[in-house]
Amino acid sequence: MTLLGTGDLVRAAGERGHGVGAFNAVLLEQLEAVLAGAEQADAAVVVQVSENAVAYRGALRPLAAAATAAVAATRTPASLHLDHATRTELIHEAVNCGFASVMYDGSRLPWAENVGRTREITAWCHERGVWVEAELGEVGGKDGAHAPGVRTDPGEAARFVEETGVDALAVAVGSSHAMTERRAELDLALVARLREAVPVPLVLHGSSGVPDGTLAAAVTAGIRKVNLSTHLNAVFTGAVRDVLAQRPELVDPRRYLGPAREAMADEVARILGVLGATGSAAAL
Numbered sequence: 001m002t003l004l005g006t007g008d009l010v011r012a013a014g015e016r017g018h019g020v021g022a023f024n025a026v027l028l029e030q031l032e033a034v035l036a037g038a039e040q041a042d043a044a045v046v047v048q049v050s051e052n053a054v055a056y057r058g059a060l061r062p063l064a065a066a067a068t069a070a071v072a073a074t075r076t077p078a079s080l081h082l083d084h085a086t087r088t089e090l091i092h093e094a095v096n097c098g099f100a101s102v103m104y105d106g107s108r109l110p111w112a113e114n115v116g117r118t119r120e121i122t123a124w125c126h127e128r129g130v131w132v133e134a135e136l137g138e139v140g141g142k143d144g145a146h147a148p149g150v151r152t153d154p155g156e157a158a159r160f161v162e163e164t165g166v167d168a169l170a171v172a173v174g175s176s177h178a179m180t181e182r183r184a185e186l187d188l189a190l191v192a193r194l195r196e197a198v199p200v201p202l203v204l205h206g207s208s209g210v211p212d213g214t215l216a217a218a219v220t221a222g223i224r225k226v227n228l229s230t231h232l233n234a235v236f237t238g239a240v241r242d243v244l245a246q247r248p249e250l251v252d253p254r255r256y257l258g259p260a261r262e263a264m265a266d267e268v269a270r271i272l273g274v275l276g277a278t279g280s281a282a283a284l
């Protein structure tokens, strides 16, 4: 199947009342795991490549080409999304590489600068049919720089969307990036208030720290796109660790990356079930 638009996936999920899983990949095996997990769940999925992943690889194009080819090789409806981009040039490159959507992350900027840059990037993307997510009220956690106590104000969020024209908004409601324990508490009442106030779909970042039941409740309260990465990395790495602990003599990477890919795919499928997305692929 060819790449779909993230907006189409999110819209279809909104009509059916479930969440869209958006999972990050750094390695080819992780791209394959995301798509295999979605296929297992018979659900659509957003494959995310972050600015940090691009920095690790040293270039966007190889990962973008691999992701596009991997999607084309499966039956899974999927879109390709650039995650947490702060550099305009990277956004331009991603769009030229065929990304269906981008997240411009100006959340660390002062209000006026965040609004100005987000508006400019959104206009540029919209001219090219690309869906834009932005962030207001930083979702804490990355590099230990921010506490999970940050909250997005519904009035400010509505104003931000109106002034920038973005298609989706990442909100701070209690989650925190890169948690390795699933014990975050979300402000579900705030999610509901944001849902009322904001005319575009809401995105939850830092979902790895959110327990299953709370993730499902967040979708019910109004979250539509669920970004999750660290938890899947933990499952992937855990599987590698287990295999190598049992068979320290192994040298062929397929022997440990293969089981890791399988474990991650199973977890992707399970999380898609938590979001209520199982069986939703047919709607696309």
Ligand code: G3H
Binding pocket: 024, 083, 084, 176, 177, 178, 179, 204, 205, 206, 207, 208, 209, 227, 228, 229, 230, 231
């Ligand atoms: O944008 C990506 C997500 O916010 C991932 O956060 O690694 O804490 O799940 P996480």
Ligand code: ZN
Binding pocket: 084, 139, 177, 205, 206, 227
């Ligand atoms: Zn994030």
